[in-house]
Structure formats: C-alpha cells, structure tokens
Amino acid sequence: MDVWDLNLRHLLAVARIVEFGTVSAAATAVNLSQPAVTQALSRLEGQIGMPLFDRRHDGMVPTVAALLLAPRIDAAMARMSSPYVTMSRLRALLALADVGSYAGASHVTGLSVPSIHRAVADLGTAMRRKLVERRGRAVALTEAGVQVVNAFRLAKVELETGLSEVAALNGQETRSIAVGAMPLSRARILPRAVTHFIRRYPMVKLGIAEGARPELVEPLRHGALDMMIGALRDPLLEEDLVQIPLFDDVPAVIARAGHPLAGTAPDRRELARYGWVVPPRGTPLRESFERHFAEVGIEMPKVPIESGSVMTLREILIDSDFLTLLSPDQVSVELEAGWLIQLGALPPELGRTIGLTCRASWRPTEVQRAFIEELAEASAGLPGALHPDLSPLLG
Template sequence: MDLPRLLDGRLKIRHLVLIDALSRQGSVVGAAAELHITQPVATRSLRDIESLLSVELYERGPRGITPTIFGTAFTEHARAVLAQLNQAGRHVVELADADRGTVSVGTHLAGSNVLLPQAIANLKSTRPLLTVVVREGTPDVLLTELEAGRIDVIVGRLTSPSTSTVLRIPLYEEYVEVFAGAGHPLCDAAELDLADLADYPWILPGSETALRHELEESFARAGVRLPDNRVEATSFLTVRELLRRTETVAVLPGLIGRGDALLRPLPVELSRVGHSVGLTLAAGRSLSPAGRALLDSLRRVAEQQLAGESHAPG
C-alpha cells in the first residue's frame, strides 16, 4: 500500500476539523450541525478524505457512524495537528503581549474545589490580564478535549499511568470519605459501616468513572447491595445542595468535604478508596507561556498547602 500524499495540497485543515467532529458526534448529521455546514457537504468531504487515504474511516450504520481502526488512528493524528495549530496561534499572540494570554483547564470533582481555585487566584494576583477558561466534564470528555487542543491541562483524579500520548503528573494523594449534611441523623455516630447507610438515599459518581467501580467493590466486600435509592452526579454544587437539604449521603474527596462547614464526614471505613490528584497533559505538546504559568502555580499550591498531607477518614 503506497503512502498517501497528505502534503500535496488536497488535505485541508477543514478536513481535520470534520474528522474530529465526526468522531465526537458519532453521526454525519451531528458533525454537520456543529460545523454549520450541510449534511451533503460533510458527506462529500468525508469521501474526499477516505479517497485520499484509500481506506474507510467509519462504518455506517442505522444509528450513525463508528470509527474503524483507520478512523480511530487518523482522528488521533488529526486532533494532534489541530492542537498544535491552536497552540501556535496562541503562542504568537502571547509573545506579542506577554502580560496577556489564555489558558484553558479542564477539571472534575477532585482538585476543582481547592487546588485549582487557589492556583488561579495566585496566578491572577501577578498576571491579572491573563484569561483562565475552566471547563468541567467527565474524564473521558475532558481527555478528548485535551487531545484536540481545546484545553491545555486537566486537573483532577489520576486513574491511569502516562501513555505515549498523555502525560500524567501526580501532585498529592487524597482519600475519599462518606459525607452527609450537618443535620443528618448519623452525624454523631461513633462508628458506622456501609450496612448502616443502606436505607438512606445516596449520591454516587457516574457508572463510567473509576471511582464508581471502586465503590461498587467496597459495597461488594461489605456484603451490601448498591443502594437502589440513588442519584448519580459529579457536580459539587448539586451534591452539596442535596446533602444540605436532605438525608442523602455521598462519597467525596476529603479536601472538598472537610472544607465545607455545612457537611460532616461520617465514620465509615473506605480505606481502600484513595487516589492521586494531579495534572494530565498532552505528551509531546509544548505549552504556551500562559499554560506554563498556570502549571507553575498549580505545583506551588500543591507543594505549599497539600504535599505531605494525608486526608484519611477520621
């Protein structure tokens, strides 16, 4: 099989943008709507790319499209190219005006309540004109955004080692604990186990998260069924209000729960459920000056306030 000629002018940046959208949306209709083009234009552009590569990038089905092995591989490279172009444009702008710049950071529950806000506050005290864009999402969604260059760094729980495309840097270790609102009937209990909480409503992380699987294992080891009366949520504001207003219980990172005067930790043993909080970066991609400034601030906050602390239950 001859190598496709991708630098002869036929492959356009709009083709790469389309591939990114198709792989995220899972349909030509969804990708076309996102890119504000018609479906026939999107279909024709996809055929042009497949003709250039001499392979099928997607399997067509009644419910949409699914990337083939070729599509998965080409999507990864397309996103890497788009990310580098985004980074190049921002780098040039920041070199022209060193006091300004923009850095985009993705975050999920762990790290979003303590580490990231403190790092942003410290950074803005010295560079007030630098813009920080914070995006919340599930780990999988944020990873896709990182690969495509739409965010520069993810701050949150680390559940996997570094790979050839993703660099994960741990900053500190943190345990999760069971929390309830300050007026919960069990707040004054000296010792509890999961069976004691079986009849209360629970808030659990989504089924797609690593923490959810670890909690399911904890329930199984304790011989307790996963609560039928439950809400699945990762938004801290939603979790906090439910805990405050009802007799719901939830599992939260220790730093988040213990830092809120309206919440109380319950004496339930979850010693096997802990994690590293840290940074996730795109391997091999250089950060802009604004991105490096935020990383430096995150590391300083971790070293000054969090390093060496063990936020275990009790």
Template structure:
C-alpha cells in the same frame, strides 16, 4: 500503493480538507456537511474524492443513509480534529496578544483540585501575569483527558483512569484525596458515635457516575465490608445539587474532605464516623507526552508544585 510522504502532504493538504474530514466524521452525512461548510454537496463529494485519492485509501464507507468512517478514516478524522483545535487555540492566542493580553491558558480540573490546589496556584500566576486569561473547566478525569488528547485543553489536574493514559501523558503527583461520608445535619445518622454499616445500604445515596475513580472506590468499600452497593441512588457530579439534596433529604454521599470542609464546619453537613479509611490515588498535573508545556502552562505548574510542597511540609509538622 506508495507511502504518503510528509513533503507531499504539505504540498497539497489544506485546512479546508481537515474541516471536511472533521465535519463529515461528526455528521456522517454529505448534505449536513455541505450545509455546515456552506458549500454545495457536489463540492463536498469532489473534495472528499481528492483527499482520498491523495491519501490512497477510502476515508468513509458509502452507506445508503450515512457515511461512517473506515478504520483508517477514523484515524485521519482524529488527527484532523486535533490539528483544528490546535489551530483555533493558536488564533485565539494571537488575537489576545495583539489586544495587549498575555495569552490564554485552558485548564481542566477535577472537583477536588478546584477547591484547594488550583485557586491558590491561579492567584500566584495572576500576581505575576495579570493580563493572562485563565479558562478553567471542571469535569471528570476521563472527560478532561479526552479533551487534553484532542488539544482542547493545555493541561489537566486529574488522575489516570486507564493504562492507555500512561502512554499518552506525563503525570506529576500533587496530593492524595481523602474521602468522607457525609449527610445533612438533620439526618438520623448524623452525630452517631458508631456507624451501623449494615444500615448504610438501605439509605438513599448520591453517587458519582459509573466508571469514575470515586464511584469505583465507593463500590470497593462496600465490597470490602461485605455489603451490597446501594440501589436507591442519584448519580450526579454537581456539587451544588449534592449539597442541596443532603440538606433537604435523608441521603448519604461520599465526597472529598476538601469539598465539604466549610459546610461541615458551618453545621450544614455532618461527617459520619468511619471504621475504615477512604482515600483515592493521588491526583496530579497531566500534560501531553513529548510536548513541552507553553510558558503560561509552565508558570501554573510551578505554582501547583510549590503549593503541594508547602502543603506536605505543613502536614509533616503536625
């Protein structure tokens, strides 16, 4: 079996081949792929055989009820998806520029950053580039990093959740994320000068999904206090749902201080007195390694770093 050369690949590979591989990897069904691509099933089968012949290996296992990717096929499908997402972004940028805009910047951010750091940076960028379209998506670090890897986002403001991310991405720290325990203002624990740790686990809790950095920090805090993690829980990342539940039910939640500050000041929530600090590792700007950010991404990065420097300088004066 001879190795595949880059020039050889460029001579025969077409975007339609990438669409085929991506679609079949998602549907794992020849008929569904034909419907989605609007071609006949024999045409799908013929195109797949051509691609596999050129690559020199099978991309999919022919099973009775499905066509699951082989190990090499999964690798090809991953890069097909990345290439197609990159091309969609290119087309969107070109169309936007032709219509008089300054392009499109797709940003992923965890919830803590969208409450402070990101809005200020967006204001700064829009003052310089008013026709630049900014598309902001909130989510968990793990989900956002997966989208960044597949070129569905240009940059992410989040934190690493696995060692694998350190190999794929560059990281520029912005700020730590102090956490606090909060309840509704009518909760029996609200206003208590000392927090009865032994009782905390008996209350209903609102918690982040399993595997998120905030959930892991919460579980570690209970373990360090020699307590059992609460079993009566609601799992959600929806800030609106969390705030509504806290104000209408006797529940407890651990949230970033920046997310609940206004509600605490307005008296809608109460911050509980804690005998130990709750801080997550720094969140920061994450970009794909060995790939220079575009001019719009770089403009936002500069604003974010400038804002972080100003925040640190302000804190040092207190």
C-alpha cells in the same frame, strides 16, 4: 493570525531552513525552487510581522520566532503524516467532521460546496483511505476518517500554538490554556492556582471546562483541552496519556445535619444500613466506597442513586437520610453553614490521588508550564502533598 491563511508547504520550508541552515537545502527538501522558498519566507514574515531569520553570507540564522515555530511545524507535519495534505484539504475535512454535512461545512468555512467535496475526495484518494460515507442525508466519518480527523485536530493545535507563541513575542498576546476540571480540583487547588496565575499573566485567556472524566478525556485527546485535573486512574492503561500526581485525598462520609447517625461514631455495619449516593462504577471514589465495605465482609449498601455532581449530592443529602463520600473541601461551605456534617473519614489507604493528566505527546508553552507550576505550588501546602516531579512536562 488565522492558521487557515497559511500554506503548509511554505511552513515546512521554514522548518527545513532552521534544520539545514540554507534556503537551497530547504528548497531541495520540500521540492520547491529557491526563489519560491525565498518568496514564501518573505510572505510568511510579513504575515507574522517579524523576521524568522537573520540573512548572512554563510547562511540563515533562525530568530527566536523561528526557533519557537519550527518544532510546532514539525510536530504538525508528523501528525498529518502525508505530503498530500494542504491547508484547504485540512480545513475542509475538519469542518465536515464538525458539522456533518457539506452544506454546513461550506457555511462555516466560506468555501463552496463543490470545493469541500473535491478537497475531501482528493484527500481520501491521496491517502488511499475512505474518509467519509453517506448515512441517509448526513455524512459520517469512517473509522479511518475518525483517526485522520483526530490527528489533524492535534496538528492544527500545534500550528495554532506556534503562531500564538510567535505573536506573544510581538506583544500580541493570543496565548491560551484550556483546562478540564473534575469536581475535587475545583474545590481545592484550581481556584488558588488560577488567581495566582492570572496576576502574573493577565492577558492569557484561561478556559475551564467542568465535568467528569469521561466527559473530558476525549476533548483532551483531540486537543480541545490542554490538561485535565482530578482523580488519577491506577493503573493508567491509556498509552497516549500521562499522569502527574499532585496530592492524596482521603474522602469522608457526609450526611445532613440532624441525620440519625449524627453525634455518633458509626461503624461500617451501621453506615451500610442507609442508602448511598456515589459516583458510577469505574471511578476512584466508587472504588474506595466499595473497598471500604468489602474489607469487613459485609453486604454492600444500597446505591439507588449514582451521581458525581456535588450540587446534586448536596441537595439530596439535605432532604434525606442518604450518605455519600466526598472530600470535606468540596462541601466546606455547607459544613460551615451547618447544613451537612462529617460522620468520619475513610482509612488513608482508601484515599485517591489527585493530579494532572495530559497527552503524552504534549509540549506545553511557556505560559502553560507556568500554570502547571502554579498548580504544583497550590497543592504543595495541602495535607497529602506529593511534591510531584514535573520534569516530564516542564523539560
């Protein structure tokens, strides 16, 4: 079912029936007549293909479907924080934010250009905020508009999640998981967790977006990703995110086979004589690299190339005398093939913690919780496993 086919006010009525137990109380709460609420409920049940309530003489008893859907409705409404948001206004603003023009928004939604104009303008008037402004031929969000759009994206995710959970009850598996994967997670725990999970839930759609943290954190915040796996930040300064440590990893110094330092046990002064390829400043691996040399008070090695791409690092190292820091698991194939060698590991205290990063407000579905458990299981057998407390996410 398409979320745009629904009516926000009718959804809110369903949540209030769950809360108060009667149609009359729900009708008063949403300012609709009892017949209107009854009709809206009947239409919604027809759309989702199953009853939301058992009708009894003493009230309305919610079914499992209603108990799954109502919290998602409430979460979405809290995100929108305005009684003037309608589904058409929500759709128009999100489309305009995505494509940057009224004509483009009309094309992707099928709504007319005047309808998009009117919906966005009415929403801005109702919320007493200027949401968009013209910049040349393009349309851009104002600062207030960006905040509203980000909240609306998360509201839409909540509604879509609720619908997918209900559809799964009816044997129509539409549930999905969107994972942001930083480099180390792709080499160690993620492949194992994915294969085990898909055996259990073969109909769930699993999407993996690869990238560095700066590329993944905003999609995570806005609901395009459910979770992000990789090196954690210490301390985490973003109050809207939570971190769950899974295991500690100690990077190693990696070089090409035949490197001048091969077969030796180089100290830090010898390592500092060579150029290095490491990730940019602000990443845990770069911090470990700098601390490794700062601890003995020697001049920092030259870093003429900054990169966190394992593929790029591999090709640079094979064709030069550069050095880098990586987990051996990230280049296990290259080490086994004899293309690269390990010159030594960092002290354990210079390691990094790998784990999950999620939105603080996120409430995972059943299958998302199952995937988190698979990640924890995959990390449990690794050196440095931390036996994480997943209760903040699993409830």
